[in-house]
Amino acid sequence: xxxxxxxxxxMCKTYLSLPSRITGLGITRxxxxxxxxxxxxxxxxxxxxxxxxxxxxxxGIVDYYHRLRNELYHQGFGLTIERNKVETxxxxxxxxxxxxxxxxxxxxxxxxxxxxPPDGSDQFLALVEKTNRIGQLAEEILESTGTIxxxxxxxxxxxxxxxxxxxxxxVTEQQTIRLNExxxxxxxxVHGQIPxxxxxxxxxxxxxxxxxxxxxxxxxxx
Numbered sequence: 001x002x003x004x005x006x007x008x009x010x011m012c013k014t015y016l017s018l019p020s021r022i023t024g025l026g027i028t029r030x031x032x033x034x035x036x037x038x039x040x041x042x043x044x045x046x047x048x049x050x051x052x053x054x055x056x057x058x059x060g061i062v063d064y065y066h067r068l069r070n071e072l073y074h075q076g077f078g079l080t081i082e083r084n085k086v087e088t089x090x091x092x093x094x095x096x097x098x099x100x101x102x103x104x105x106x107x108x109x110x111x112x113x114x115x116x117p118p119d120g121s122d123q124f125l126a127l128v129e130k131t132n133r134i135g136q137l138a139e140e141i142l143e144s145t146g147t148i149x150x151x152x153x154x155x156x157x158x159x160x161x162x163x164x165x166x167x168x169x170x171v172t173e174q175q176t177i178r179l180n181e182x183x184x185x186x187x188x189x190v191h192g193q194i195p196x197x198x199x200x201x202x203x204x205x206x207x208x209x210x211x212x213x214x215x216x217x218x219x220x221x222x
Contacts, residue, residue: 001081004089005069008062008096012042015050015100025049039066053099057092058132060157061190065089088190091124123199124189130207131186134179135161137214141170144218158183170217175210182207 015023016032027035027049035045043059065085072081098104138161142148147164148156156164159180166176182203188194 001065001069001072001086001089004086004093005066008066008089008093009039009042011093011096011100012046015053016042016045023050039063050100055099055129055132055136057096057099058128061092061128062096064190065092084195085191088124088196091196092128095125095128123201123204124196126204127182127186127189127199127207130204130211131158131183133211134158134207134214137211137218138162138165141165141214141218142168145170165214170214171210175213178206179210 013036016025016027016035018025020026027045031045031049035042040063043063046054047059065088068081068085094105135158138158139148139156142161142164145168147168162171162176162179162183165171166173171179185199185203189196189199
């Protein structure tokens, strides 16, 4: 857990430190130095300056695992963390590395015939990416309808965004219920309450269907 958390921190610092000609970021050297002072400040800088690189990444999850890491590191002898939480944080780190540096540290195959690994990591990655895509679409729909403004984006949890979507008529009550169920599935896997192998292909297919619905809603509003 400590090694993975250190890797996540170094990924963010490395990306923010790259020349602007490479990243296109409008971040000053002073802002970079301020971001490096604390881990929360580093996450804030990523959200502010590199939000387009956070597809599939929930910074709340990263912060949660960083806090677990701190407990492990600072609270002394005898403390441990469940293996599935370490594996989940590793999966999140893998997505972040791929987003930032356009390289998959585990493997580059995208063949749909490849058998998923037995630990469920690919299912977990797909679940996180799809639920985050729903959050992104929800923000864009609500912004396009004037429900929220651009400054308010990323300020609301997914549960609140789904409630707003229901209020705007973009989704039905039944769709809202199912979206919340799938969101909760992601949360219980992240917090180690059930294994990633519990994520079914049917659930991922449902998310794809709901993503398609929201994309059509966004096109209609646009």
